Amino acid sequence: MSERYETHEHDVLVIGAGGAGLRAAIEASASGVSVGLVCKSLLGKAHTVMAEGGVAAALAHMDPQDGWQTHFMDTMKGGSFLNHWRMAQLHAQEAPDRVRELEQWGALFDRTPDGRILQRAFGGHTWKRLAHVGDRTGLEMIRTLQDKGVHSGLDVYMECTVTRLLKDGDRIAGALAYWRESGRFVVFRAKAVVIATGGIGKSYRVTSNSWEYTGDGQALAYDAGAELIDMEFVQFHPTGMVWPPGVMGLLVTEGVRGEGGILRNSKGERFMWKYLPDARRHEYAENDAEARQWVEDTVAGRASQARRPPELSTRDNVSRAIYTEVKESRGTPHGGAYLDISYLPAERVKRKLPSMYHQFMELADVDITKTPMEVGPTTHYMMGGLRVDPDTGAATVPGLFAAGEAAAGMHGANRLGGNSLSDLLVFGRRAGAGAAAHARKLSSMPPVNDAEIEADTRALLAPFERSSGESPYEVHRALQDCMDRLVGIFRVQADLEAAVETLEALRRRAAAVRVEGTRMFNPGWHLARDLSNMICVSEAIARSAALRKESRGAHSRLDFPGQDPALAQVNFRVTRSASGMRVEPTPLPQMPAELRSLFDAKPAPAKQEAAR
Amino acid sequence: MSAGASGNGGSGSAREALVRVFRGDASGGQDVEYRVPIEPGMVVLDAIHWIQAHRAPDLAVRWNCKAAKCGSCSAEVNGKPSLMCKTRMDHFAAGEAVSVRPMKTFPLVKDLVTDVSWNFEVNKRIAPFKPRPGAEWKWQQSDIDRVQEFRKCIECFLCQDVCHVLRAHELKHKFAGPRFFVRIAALEMHPIDGEDRTKFLKETAGLGLCNITKCCTEVCPEDIHITDNAIIPLKERVVDQHYDFLRLIWNKLRGKSD
Numbered sequence A: 001m002s003e004r005y006e007t008h009e010h011d012v013l014v015i016g017a018g019g020a021g022l023r024a025a026i027e028a029s030a031s032g033v034s035v036g037l038v039c040k041s042l043l044g045k046a047h048t049v050m051a052e053g054g055v056a057a058a059l060a061h062m063d064p065q066d067g068w069q070t071h072f073m074d075t076m077k078g079g080s081f082l083n084h085w086r087m088a089q090l091h092a093q094e095a096p097d098r099v100r101e102l103e104q105w106g107a108l109f110d111r112t113p114d115g116r117i118l119q120r121a122f123g124g125h126t127w128k129r130l131a132h133v134g135d136r137t138g139l140e141m142i143r144t145l146q147d148k149g150v151h152s153g154l155d156v157y158m159e160c161t162v163t164r165l166l167k168d169g170d171r172i173a174g175a176l177a178y179w180r181e182s183g184r185f186v187v188f189r190a191k192a193v194v195i196a197t198g199g200i201g202k203s204y205r206v207t208s209n210s211w212e213y214t215g216d217g218q219a220l221a222y223d224a225g226a227e228l229i230d231m232e233f234v235q236f237h238p239t240g241m242v243w244p245p246g247v248m249g250l251l252v253t254e255g256v257r258g259e260g261g262i263l264r265n266s267k268g269e270r271f272m273w274k275y276l277p278d279a280r281r282h283e284y285a286e287n288d289a290e291a292r293q294w295v296e297d298t299v300a301g302r303a304s305q306a307r308r309p310p311e312l313s314t315r316d317n318v319s320r321a322i323y324t325e326v327k328e329s330r331g332t333p334h335g336g337a338y339l340d341i342s343y344l345p346a347e348r349v350k351r352k353l354p355s356m357y358h359q360f361m362e363l364a365d366v367d368i369t370k371t372p373m374e375v376g377p378t379t380h381y382m383m384g385g386l387r388v389d390p391d392t393g394a395a396t397v398p399g400l401f402a403a404g405e406a407a408a409g410m411h412g413a414n415r416l417g418g419n420s421l422s423d424l425l426v427f428g429r430r431a432g433a434g435a436a437a438h439a440r441k442l443s444s445m446p447p448v449n450d451a452e453i454e455a456d457t458r459a460l461l462a463p464f465e466r467s468s469g470e471s472p473y474e475v476h477r478a479l480q481d482c483m484d485r486l487v488g489i490f491r492v493q494a495d496l497e498a499a500v501e502t503l504e505a506l507r508r509r510a511a512a513v514r515v516e517g518t519r520m521f522n523p524g525w526h527l528a529r530d531l532s533n534m535i536c537v538s539e540a541i542a543r544s545a546a547l548r549k550e551s552r553g554a555h556s557r558l559d560f561p562g563q564d565p566a567l568a569q570v571n572f573r574v575t576r577s578a579s580g581m582r583v584e585p586t587p588l589p590q591m592p593a594e595l596r597s598l599f600d601a602k603p604a605p606a607k608q609e610a611a612r
Numbered sequence B: 001m002s003a004g005a006s007g008n009g010g011s012g013s014a015r016e017a018l019v020r021v022f023r024g025d026a027s028g029g030q031d032v033e034y035r036v037p038i039e040p041g042m043v044v045l046d047a048i049h050w051i052q053a054h055r056a057p058d059l060a061v062r063w064n065c066k067a068a069k070c071g072s073c074s075a076e077v078n079g080k081p082s083l084m085c086k087t088r089m090d091h092f093a094a095g096e097a098v099s100v101r102p103m104k105t106f107p108l109v110k111d112l113v114t115d116v117s118w119n120f121e122v123n124k125r126i127a128p129f130k131p132r133p134g135a136e137w138k139w140q141q142s143d144i145d146r147v148q149e150f151r152k153c154i155e156c157f158l159c160q161d162v163c164h165v166l167r168a169h170e171l172k173h174k175f176a177g178p179r180f181f182v183r184i185a186a187l188e189m190h191p192i193d194g195e196d197r198t199k200f201l202k203e204t205a206g207l208g209l210c211n212i213t214k215c216c217t218e219v220c221p222e223d224i225h226i227t228d229n230a231i232i233p234l235k236e237r238v239v240d241q242h243y244d245f246l247r248l249i250w251n252k253l254r255g256k257s258d
Helices: A019-030 A068-078 A085-104 A137-150 A216-223 A271-275 A278-283 A288-300 A315-327 A346-352 A354-364 A419-441 A450-465 A472-486 A493-510 A523-547 A565-569 A593-600 B044-054 B117-124 B141-150 B158-162 B178-188 B198-203 B215-219 B226-243 B245-254
Strands: A006-015 A035-038 A155-157 A160-168 A171-179 A185-195 A234-241 A262-264 A337-340 A373-382 A400-402 A570-577 A580-587 B016-025 B028-037 B074-077 B080-083 B098-101 B108-110
Touching: A006 A019, A006 A155, A006 A171, A006 A216, A006 A419, A019 A035, A019 A137, A019 A185, A019 A419, A035 A185, A068 A085, A068 A593, A085 A137, A085 A419, A137 A419, A137 B117, A160 A185, A160 A216, A160 A450, A160 A523, A171 A450, A185 A216, A185 A419, A185 A450, A216 A400, A216 A523, A216 A570, A234 A315, A234 A354, A262 A271, A262 A315, A271 A315, A315 A337, A315 A373, A346 A354, A354 A373, A400 A419, A450 A523, A472 A493, A472 A523, A472 B044, A493 A523, A523 A570, A523 A580, A565 A570, B016 B044, B028 B044, B044 B098, B074 B158, B080 B158, B080 B215, B117 B178, B141 B178, B141 B226, B158 B178, B158 B215, B178 B198, B178 B226, B198 B226, B215 B226
Parallel strands: A006 A035, A006 A185, A035 A155, A185 A400, B016 B098
Antiparallel strands: A160 A171, A171 A185, A234 A373, A262 A337, A337 A373, A570 A580, B016 B028, B016 B108, B074 B080, B074 B098
16 A cells, blocks of 8 residues: 655654653753654643642651651552562652652642642551642643643654554664544654553553553553563552442542541441551551541641551552452442541542542532542552663663553552652653663664555554454453453452453454544544554463462452462563563562661561461 | 434333434534433443444544543533533433534534644743742742642633634634633742743733633633633733833842843
8 A cells, every 4th residue: 555654753752641751751852862752642631630649759748757768668568579679769769859840840739838848648658748739630740741841842743643663673763653633654763762651451441541541552562572571460449439330440539548538338337447467557547536636637737646547558458458348248339338538627628639529529429528439449550561771761672761650660569659650750751861862872763664664554454444343342342341350359360361361362353343434533443453452461461460379469369369479589571472472480670788678677577468 | 314223222221312423524524313322420421432332433532531630522512612521411301412513613623523733832832930040949828729720720622612712703823712821820820930921911822802701711620710810810910011110120120021
């Protein structure tokens, strides 16, 4: 067909315009290289906009005892020590500067009485650590970065979907994409590419993620020969809406619990008490009275002697707790748990959680200042992704970089709330700098292979040619059903193996779908391409989960409820081979002694959490 | 024209809604009727997704968060500029046809998708945040409540769509529209911003063309008081800055650039 396609050249091409992509693009651009930023949606609509609760940084404005060491330790404990220690360290050390930098670029965080950035409590964080703007922190962040970005001289390509990373031998040479509006192809030539495409939630039906979250970056990188790690670790956020059906999975911010929200079952029991891991029970309030004292001190904006309420346990733990309560017939009418903030003054709730108030009022006819919410677990965040060098964001393919949710290592087996927004800033900046430095070292633009482009465009258009075939929407439903049913919160070997088989069948079905209509803004066609990414990452999740025969962090095995010390020493690595997807253990990077000693100095050493 | 099929897949007892969706592109188009089964709590965007999945896989629509946080799914529902993700189907009377059409103020791309790129071009021309040299990075919550109201804007562009200066008079070349008055107000009222955008407001953004009919405020899904809190204070600022010589001198002394 030999269609003429437009070509653009940039030193650095950033794919994805959420927090990580924007921050990477700003950094690369500031260093003087030419930068292109490609995104599937309009600028400012990326998933970062939905982040609610806050950005974690040890600014120590509320709790002067806080510091990067504690943030580092909380992050490692939250990740069950499968994190790359260096990423957790850099993140904890640099997050405060990145937050202050946002403020210098115009962001306006909520304030303390003495005029500094206010911080709120979140699950797994020892101290009040999350800088926030009510419950719309992500919007503040993306708008700040967007406005900084448009004045940074970068070229933005909106509503443009990348379908392949182009290579010159082993190294990256650019990317092939199509304009969503016209369906026409576009080639980006680049010396370095930063993957900042976010997560994978759309492989599941119950998810807090938007249509964009189809694992593009992970799948594109896998196809290009990069290593993925930790793909078994999918975070199920404990509090998604469970009713009405159209909003099932929609996020209810952890900020509700940070502000004092109490979880109860249908018998009125505050069940989180019994799910606290023994090793960390001492970090939480002893009883309702102490938890209430903590809330009152928090509302008053003063440091509290009381310990945190049990609802502020880590997300993996709270998700399993709610799931178990529902399964043991103590769920709400719509199959969730009650989350109650109505005991606080209505004005306080509306002021600190305005979008939650409106979300429940408008979509569920529930006034959260008067009635408890019904909530349940929802697929939320991918801890796994591209294996990267912590300092530069370099992936294992020369010229390829990654940051944010698409990259792995920072969060280990489970991410703490608030650590993703700071992750985007810290590692977005580092990947942007890393990519720019790489690009500057190349004297000329790597060539792209026209035959490869031609073959790919032909394959992309094939669904239009078929006279019969399923709708891509049907295959998508089947995929989501498979992942919800077989690779959900609690996993067993037989299910995981069945999932791998089902995914193989789905791959064949996806390769035979028929697309109706023209190439102009055709969501059916877009989905047909996205399906193959979703199936690729789903296979990586299922295969990795089948190999991790233990329960750790967000990965819970009913058939292996305990932890295996040998598996504490490995990440599972996913690579492409001639015979298909290969998953194998790779040694965990070892933490240096001086960081390890931080844990020894604590009264409660980093015991592994008891498996439940 | 009816493409809604009969009996919708055998679930004849379910309640159905009649949804009339504009289908077409710049070369022309028409409303097409679809019968959509109704679930409790369903919103217009759910109906559009049902149509995509079961009747018209190529139906073009923008959406992202489905939670009124991203401002992507703007359309005109029964003539009213609305976010489809926030507009409940049970707000319409049983048997009432629901019309869903693209925003009128922007050039049509296809079906419910319009070309909103003009907005991004306007934004680029607004002078960015510029902190006053030496300012202390401390302020009270009460100092920023108003600016935080403006920063709730999700850029759905419904205010732009409804504004008669843009919609009826098509003055995009000389009028920035309510969204960007909100944006400029947020910058101008930032406690330590030192830039002065009043000249831009007057001469480029066409603030004077707004005759404060408040249509923008009425459609704002974030309940931003666009007219009262952003546009009117900006109009006062323009008047003050450009006609009050003493104030100009005073501002120079305070370090605000002209």
